[in-house]
Amino acid sequence: MAQSKKVTCLDCGQVNRVPADRLSAGAKCGTCGAKLITGKVAEVDLATLQKAARNDEIPLVVDFWAPWCGPCRMMAPEFSKAAQELSGEARLVKLNTEEHPQAGAKYNIRGIPTMAGFAGGREKARQSGAMPAAQIVNWVKASV
Template sequence: MASMKLTCLSCGQVNRVAPDRLSAKPKCGTCGASLMPGKAVEVDFATLQKAARTDDVPLVVDFWAPWCGPCRMMAPEFSKAASELRGDARLVKLNTEAHPKAGSAYGIRGIPTMARFKGGREAARKSGAMPAAQIVSWVKSA
């Protein structure tokens, strides 16, 4: 594969990146934001839809809400996992309270729920809070 498509999580622009450059901190050609940030990034519903449909790099989404205790407990673990998975996957968070259409569009029945997208399709799903090591293991095995 000559290049991989990555949707900028800040501006929504689709970028092409050489596979061997994924761990070299590539930046968006439009806004300059990091394409492989190494941290969990909050996204809106439109950006999630575009990235899930377009990206060649696995996209892991944490569907959460601010009032959810287990979601708040898992947040730092999800961020640690994002750092460990830098170059292999991108981890994003979507607030289902702020974006209720996302919950219904993706059939989210309980939170926290993580979904892994690859090649425009949902490849795996896992519900419940998990420690970083378990998140990393699940992402790599899915």
């Protein structure tokens, strides 16, 4: 039997157990039917981020950003390119620190954009500043 991995649905917050070989094959949430691995960046709130960071068995990379931040807006398309390239290896999400200021306090965010990589229920790496897609991909593969 194939090994399974826990993956949190970013739409409804339900934790799903998915066979590892089906992660990239269009696995869907058992509760709401949303795709679990899309290759696209998802916008999350603090509760979803905490649940996914704690439970997911594939790396989760979070971009803490705000709409007024110029470097954040410049990095957004690069973060999306990196999400496509890392599809199946890691999930990339964004958290708007202006809408969720408690997230900045909880994760000790001192400047934006800041990326944090989570694996095994813990924060494994952190990187501040805008980066191009190739550098984001390399950072995720080396650090998370």
